[in-house]
Amino acid sequence: MAVAEPPFTTAAYPEAAELLTALPRLRGYARVLRRNREDADDLVQDTLERAWSRAAQWRGVGDMRTWLFSIMHNLHVDALRRGRLDTVDLNEHTPEVPVAATQGQILVVRDLDAALAVLPAEQREVLLLTALDGLAYAEIAQTLAIPIGTVMSRLSRGRARLRGLM
Structure with a gap:
């Protein structure tokens, strides 16, 4: 019995490896932008979802990391404009920085x-x-x-x- 290959493979999308190597930096930047681990994870998820939905454009992307940061920045700014982000009073919470x-x-x-x-x-x-x-x-x-x-x-x-x- 043959095992079906998952839809996401680096053979099908060679640029996916570059996308995956950018994840730690995306997470770090998202945590600084959102100041909340859950909101930051949501922002990374939204960024990856947007990037994945535009996978056909990957071949035209010169630098995957810059492209991903652009997506994340735009999603963050859009959320600020819509007023969806909660602010955190630093006097009430300690930073989530190791x-x-x-x-x-x-x-x-x-x-x-x-x-x-x-x-x-x-x-x-x-x-x-x-x-x-x-x-x-x-x-x-x-x-x-x-x-x-x-x-x-x-x-x-x-x-x-x-x-x-x-």
């Missing part, structure tokens, strides 16, 4: 999380895509659909404001 057990390191991470929350969303997104995901300015510009000069400006202003807050 940290070392020392008190000093925990306090630094909490301070950084609080300072990032104060930044305008545009500056925070550019900072996170640069620092956490290591995207180049051109990739960030493509992901957020903004000019590269705007990326550099937001990054500069965001870093300066973050330094002032820290």
Whole structure:
């Protein structure tokens, strides 16, 4: 008796392996955007669902990671515009960031999380895509659909404001 091959295989979709390697970074970025593990997982799920529904476009995608971040960013912005996202008061909840057990390191991470929350969303997104995901300015510009000069400006202003807050 022959076993039926599952509909998802890397043989049928060679780009799927690239999609799967992007998952940890997608999860990390989603958790920073949503500040809630369940909402972040939902955002990753929605991103993958949208990407999978457009699998025919994969061959035209130059960089799968940038394309996925663009999808995630657009889904997040759409949810913000619809008012579907709940905000989290950082004074009531501890961040869901894995940290070392020392008190000093925990306090630094909490301070950084609080300072990032104060930044305008545009500056925070550019900072996170640069620092956490290591995207180049051109990739960030493509992901957020903004000019590269705007990326550099937001990054500069965001870093300066973050330094002032820290």
